[in-house]
Amino acid sequence: MQAQWSIDTCRDWIADCRTKQTHHICNRDSKRNSSVFPSRLVYVGTDQEEPRSLRLHLLKDSDKPLYLTLSHCWGGAKVFTRDPDTQDVMMRNITMERLARNFQDAIKVTRRLGYLYIWIDSLCIIQNQEQRDEWKEQSEKDWLEQSAIMGHIYRNSICTIAATGSPHSHFGFLQRTPHTSSLANFESEIQRGVEDSPLCQRAWVFQERLLTPRMLHFASDGLYWECRTQTASEFDKLGVYRQRNPNERMNGARYPDLQEILAYERDLEERLNIPNNPCMTGQNLYRRAQRNFLPPGYWKAADNRYQVSQGFPGGPIARLEDLGRFDNIGSRNNLSYHWPESMHYDFGNSYGSFTAGRSEQLAFEKVDEGWLGFRGSFAALTAQFQPILVDYEAPTVNHTLEQLLFHRRWYDLVDVYSKGALTYHKDKLTAIGGIVQQIQDNHPKKAYIHGIWEHCAHFDLLWYVTNPRSEERPRGQMFPTWTWASSDGRIADGLKDLSSWRPDVVVNMEIVSLETSDQSKSSVGPVNASDSHGTLRVRCNMMQCTVDVVSGQYLLRNEQGDTVARLFPDLPVQEGCDQVKVHCIDVVRASETTRGLALLMTSDNSGSQQHYERFGYFSTEAPPDLSFAQPMFKNLQLQEITIT
DSSP: OOHHHHHHHHHHHHHHHHHOGGGHHHHHHHHTOOSOOOSEEEEOOOTTSSSOOOEEEEOOTTOOOOOEEEEOOOTTOOOOOOOTTTHHHHHHOOOGGGSOHHHHHHHHHHHHHTOSEEEOHHHHSOOOTTOOHHHHHHHHHHHHHHHHTHHHHHHTSSEEEEOTTOSSTTTOSSOOOOOEEEOSOHHHHHIIIIITSSGGGBHHHHHHHHHSSEEEEEOSSOEEEEESSEEEETTEEEEEEOOOOHHHHHTTOOOOOHHHHHHHHHHHHHHHTOOOOHHHHHHHHHHHIIIIIOOTTOSOOSSSOOOOOSOOTTSSSOOHHHHTTOSOOOOOOOEEEEEEEEEEEESSSOEEEEEEEEEEOOOOOOOOTTTTHHHHHHHHHTOSOOOOOEETTTTEEOHHHHHHHHHHHHHHHHHHHTTSBOSOGGGTTGGGHHHHHHHHHHOTTOOEETTEEGGGHHHHTOEEESSOOOSSOOTTOOSOTTSGGGOOSOEEETTTTSOSSSOOEEEOOEEEEEEEOHHHHHOOSOOOGGGOOEEEEEEEOEEEEEEEEETTEEEEEOTTSOEEEEEEESSOOOTTSOOOEEEEEEEEEETTEEEEEEEEEOSOOOSSSEEEEEEEEEEOOOOTTOOOOSOSSOSOOOEEEEEO
16 A cells, blocks of 8 residues: 555544544543643744745744644654754754654654644753753753643644654654564554553653544554544554543533444545455444443343354344344354555655454453543543532432542553653653643642642552562652652552442541642642652551561561551562561551551651651452451551651
């Protein structure tokens, strides 16, 4: 296939997302964008210019041009950037050959898609690669200003070009390694091509993917598309539709019905010359049935898994209401399709090809309560309408459940974000600041402090590290130990196993005060060392325990030597170096278990208040091979302590 085929596919994806009723959520969100725009963009010129212009363009306050953004890996390579020496020259002309290959490729794509502007961080923000003292103040000032609006820059772009398969700036992203692949399912395509890519290992990219309305992934094996409604690839251009936000159903929003979806897909098939393959249609029906149209538990079956054949009742396009009534689907034939041609994209003189074949077994699966995923959680957190949870046994609003639901959705994001790598630990909260900013736009009364939401802080404190690696806090650690931002490991929610809707949750710890600087309370941008401290004062039950390491498991024993809880330390405790004395506080009791924090007393206890640092998280829920003494906390007096 020719280069124009890929360009036309990209243009169709963008145009459909911006205009089609089937992309209702994308259209709605684009109308809610703020008035904050970048102060500079790279102007890529028009076809009428000879030679074609390439220069840095300063925007006026009233300017709101259509522009693209670039998401890429620097990879430690030195590249041509905007700095105090080059910025005046860049206003007149940028020499294409001086740019890193990723930047050259991004400019080629921008021109071929028909846009005039693109935002590239290292060309639009003043850099100081040379570490020159005379540039330090100017570059730091510009970084503070631009990083504070980074979320708006991506939210207001038309689309983000992602150099997904490129490990560093000089690698480029338009070339591909030709190979043939047998793909098990669409999810494995995305996992291999996008999620496991060099780009998506960067923490910064998480918010870029969530905030940009659309993203074109140039992966090592092909072209992928993401927006708030749809994920697709050049091998499956219709792809899958994203789960819609349940809150919006409650808000009376109208969604396109099945016939509108199918009409849209037939139109797209004709424009993209997709073969009229009933297996493809059946596959799309399967995906929409699983992800879009049916509530959790809709499909009823003994094992909740059925293969589907081409022999749908009513022809290749079956009615969902008919499929939904099936208790058994008689035929067990596999669905398969094969693209016989090589697929190419070409944005210049560099191109590659991919030959794809797929044979897959399709299954209708019952959808559990985790159906939203991190994208759905973000959509729920940024929705203007929030559900009001009512305790039906006592007709009052259950604020504890509301707080728990908000907490669960927030930690869906933290979990995925914490997997990404950061060059500088001080950027831990800055790199997620745009996401926080968008949540606060819809919840302006909810205070956010060092990664914790104040209204549900008692839940947000119950995080743990799934893979503690370093025996010390991260170098350059600037944050209080009670926040997940103090760790460089992967973060998990200590309450994830609780039901979101009717949990038996009792909060046993009272937050007396959460004291921090005014700057860190209000800002989601870069945090200075002077603004990063925070003290948490709580009133709680507390008991002393000893840490014991048994077969790789961390356990807590009381003064009588009984095992009372399982510990998840923030830092690893070496076997043979255990017997550490920790102070355990009771935070939440739920489902007959206690969840809380293990603390270490600090040397700063000269005043009337006792000061502690966080050591880890504990739960009294025993693993299958152990039993714990119960209860852990009894006959204890409340104490007021300070955690730093």
